[in-house]
Amino acid sequence: MSLDCTECPLRRKSIFLPFTDQELSFMERFKSGEMFVDAGTQLFVEGASAAQLYTVLSGMGIRYKTLENGRRQVVNFAMPGDFLGLQAAVMGEMRHSVEASTPMRLCVFNRSRVYELFENHPRRAYSLTYLAAVEENFLGDALATIGQRSALEKIAWSLHRFFVRNQALGLEKDGTCSLPFRQQDLADALGLSLVHTNKTLARLRDRQIARWHDARLEVFDLDALAQIGLVDEPDAEDRPLI
Amino acid sequence: MSLDCTECPLRRKSIFLPFTDQELSFMERFKSGEMFVDAGTQLFVEGASAAQLYTVLSGMGIRYKTLENGRRQVVNFAMPGDFLGLQAAVMGEMRHSVEASTPMRLCVFNRSRVYELFENHPRRAYSLTYLAAVEENFLGDALATIGQRSALEKIAWSLHRFFVRNQALGLEKDGTCSLPFRQQDLADALGLSLVHTNKTLARLRDRQIARWHDARLEVFDLDALAQIGLVDEPDAEDRPLI
DNA sequence: CGAGAACTTGATTCAACTCAACACTGGTGG
DNA sequence: CCACCAGTGTTGAGTTGAATCAAGTTCTCG
Numbered sequence: 001m002s003l004d005c006t007e008c009p010l011r012r013k014s015i016f017l018p019f020t021d022q023e024l025s026f027m028e029r030f031k032s033g034e035m036f037v038d039a040g041t042q043l044f045v046e047g048a049s050a051a052q053l054y055t056v057l058s059g060m061g062i063r064y065k066t067l068e069n070g071r072r073q074v075v076n077f078a079m080p081g082d083f084l085g086l087q088a089a090v091m092g093e094m095r096h097s098v099e100a101s102t103p104m105r106l107c108v109f110n111r112s113r114v115y116e117l118f119e120n121h122p123r124r125a126y127s128l129t130y131l132a133a134v135e136e137n138f139l140g141d142a143l144a145t146i147g148q149r150s151a152l153e154k155i156a157w158s159l160h161r162f163f164v165r166n167q168a169l170g171l172e173k174d175g176t177c178s179l180p181f182r183q184q185d186l187a188d189a190l191g192l193s194l195v196h197t198n199k200t201l202a203r204l205r206d207r208q209i210a211r212w213h214d215a216r217l218e219v220f221d222l223d224a225l226a227q228i229g230l231v232d233e234p235d236a237e238d239r240p241l242i
Numbered sequence: 243m244s245l246d247c248t249e250c251p252l253r254r255k256s257i258f259l260p261f262t263d264q265e266l267s268f269m270e271r272f273k274s275g276e277m278f279v280d281a282g283t284q285l286f287v288e289g290a291s292a293a294q295l296y297t298v299l300s301g302m303g304i305r306y307k308t309l310e311n312g313r314r315q316v317v318n319f320a321m322p323g324d325f326l327g328l329q330a331a332v333m334g335e336m337r338h339s340v341e342a343s344t345p346m347r348l349c350v351f352n353r354s355r356v357y358e359l360f361e362n363h364p365r366r367a368y369s370l371t372y373l374a375a376v377e378e379n380f381l382g383d384a385l386a387t388i389g390q391r392s393a394l395e396k397i398a399w400s401l402h403r404f405f406v407r408n409q410a411l412g413l414e415k416d417g418t419c420s421l422p423f424r425q426q427d428l429a430d431a432l433g434l435s436l437v438h439t440n441k442t443l444a445r446l447r448d449r450q451i452a453r454w455h456d457a458r459l460e461v462f463d464l465d466a467l468a469q470i471g472l473v474d475e476p477d478a479e480d481r482p483l484i
Numbered sequence: 485c486g487a488g489a490a491c492t493t494g495a496t497t498c499a500a501c502t503c504a505a506c507a508c509t510g511g512t513g514g
Numbered sequence: 515c516c517a518c519c520a521g522t523g524t525t526g527a528g529t530t531g532a533a534t535c536a537a538g539t540t541c542t543c544g
Binding site: 025026059065067069071072073075086087089090091095096115118119122123126128129132133134135136137139140141143144146148149152188189190191201231232 | 307309310311313314315317328329331332333338340357361362364366367368369371372373375376377378379381382383384385386388389390391430431432433470474
């Protein structure tokens with residue numbers, strides 16, 4: 001187990017904004033450890049407070065809310081570089097649950113020390129706020145997708161998003177990347193039924209645009225995916241890392 | 243025109259977390275002025291940067307995104323106490339537009355001075371991040387609404403939300419409050435067609451639960467609204483004010 | 485008084501939902 | 515070792531909630 005942020009595998013990915021030496025040494029002190037969890041682990045539970053906050057180092061998960069009627073809304077997918085627990089950090093409790101979909105490696109922080117960030121390291125606090133704005137931006141896009149796009153557009157939009165994000169993380173190879181979720185997860189993210197999600201994925205497969213099988217996504221025609229999904233900005237923007 | 247934050251009409255509303263004297267005097271220096279705009283004014287344009295940021299003092303507006311296919315998604319409604327321009331502040335450009343639905347009175351800040359907040363006043367920077375988390379939370383709820391609720395549930399949920407928020411702002415009187423939007427705005431917020439929105443509002447009116455007419459919302463049975471809308475937390479939580 | 489914007493209402497259509505099987509996989513225990 | 519089961523994915527048939535189309539009505543404002 002390494003506590004050395006200089007070795008952090010994520011830091012050098014081009015998608016993440018660079019650290020100053022000062023930031024780096026601060027983060028090493030701020031970090032409280034690393035954690036490995038199995039697939040299926042609940043990292044946060046909706047409505048509960050949380051003493052630990054995480055940055056995803058590897059693996060993926062889902063963030064979701066459960067409604068009174070038992071239905072579930074997947075709010076976002078957690079991928080490497082994502083910071084988990086902002087709501088717990090500032091509001092005291094999480095308003096959605098987070099569950100690991102694969103084994104995950106997490107960088108751990110203590111919630112009690114978050115305020116130090118604001119007091120002693122404005123640049124890092126600014127980065128945290130930046131990440132919150134990135135998340136707000138994503139949720140707005142997701143809202144527009146669920147509210148205004150057709151099923152085919154929704155699926156294309158989301159597959160495009162996954163693929164581009166994986167590319168930015170350097171996790172794509174030969175037109176394929178890992179996509180370790182169930183069709184039910186995607187259905188719950190897009191407000192579609194499982195059956196319709198399945199049939200819509202089949203349409204993209206039949207049209208030789210993309211194929212999602214065995215937890216792997218193969219994209220044959222990224223432009224077509226972007227076009228069908230009405231994607232406005234094709235590339236993932238740089239973002240800070242906490 | 244008053245620049246005196248001690249006189250700020252919002253500050254004493256119980257929904258907003260209190261200011262320390264130090265915060266108050268800082269904000270007076272931070273504030274760059276006030277602005278009055280007519281209904282219909284574009285405060286921000288999607289994709290553009292913005293030199294000014296605002297806190298809504300009075301009046302209401304809508305935040306929305308426009309898709310390539312011309313459809314529009316209303317992301318949220320801007321109400322007194324809301325901070326507008328977080329994305330412009332930290333990411334450099336707004337990812338949604340903001341338009342005034344009524345005449346609005348706004349407290350104006352310069353974007354160029356936002357970083358001062360982080361450097362010199364950690365408590366205020368923390369509050370800004372808190373507001374970002376509140377927005378993230380709302381967008382997650384909205385996502386769950388659009389993705390998982392039926393049309394009747396969506397309408398009930400949104401009317402309940404408006405009413406409770408107005409109550410918290412002290413803007414409700416005798417079971418009615420101002421709701422100065424068009425049915426098209428609500429339709430675009432909930433991912434429904436205008437026609438279906440209209441028919442669904444008629445159902446709530448016929449059932450004597452709520453009536454929205456002439457920019458005013460009358461709620462006859464708030465509990466029924468909460469029940470139909472599957473509302474989990476009936477009251478608006480306290481939040482900071484910037 | 486005409487024009488435009490918002491709101492209403494009825495008729496028809498369709499995209500997505502539900503229901504119902506069935507296939508494939510990996511794990512478990514008799 | 516194999517039967518069984520639970521979880522996931524696939525496909526067809528029939529249903530329905532919400533969309534679209536089409537016509538008004540009401541109101542404001544120049």
